[in-house]
Amino acid sequence: MIAQVRPADWPDWLQAQPGRPVLLDVREPWEVQTASVPAGDFDLVAIPMNEIPGRLAELPQDRPIACLCHHGARSLRVAMFLAQQGYADVANIAGGIDAWSRERDPGIPRY
Template sequence: MLTRLFGPRVPELTPHEAHERLQAGALLIDVREPDEWRAARIPGARLIPLDELPQRVGELDRNREIILVCRSGNRSASATAYLQRAGFTKVRNLAGGLIAWARAGLPVVR
């Protein structure tokens, strides 16, 4: 019943799992707004604000693993679900977003 109402569960990674995947070549897409991006970001992340994602989906490689991040994990979960509906199969949400990443002691550019 819940799957019919909300769609399939969005696959997630912990910050440490995401860090390992990034080291192995995954692409990190930050879906926050430019002012949030300037304040703090994960090194190597590419900014595509959530509201621009539908127009910019063609910039993404469907064959590469993509990890999506925002501040807390909510917007990036929506972006992950959107990309799944668009036919992307290798997309994951960073659980807890930048907040969880920083709390895990992983690098942040400020």
């Protein structure tokens, strides 16, 4: 089962992780340009969902990865795919960037 992390709980999730996590944004480039999570105590990697299978080498298997999309459906699919590929510490950001804007940072545009 994939862990679901609400944006409101993001700081607690970050603190519980061993090492520096990766926030994997699986939205399309135009979506990332429209609204993005500000840098923080994690590495932000943007790879559109359709490109993930061909770009797995860019994702470390020894670090926690939290997947993000617009509302949480695409990122959940990517998180499940990563788990099937042997990634042991994968989570989904429930509600996506839309929930992030509502729960954590109202300065992030909603679309």
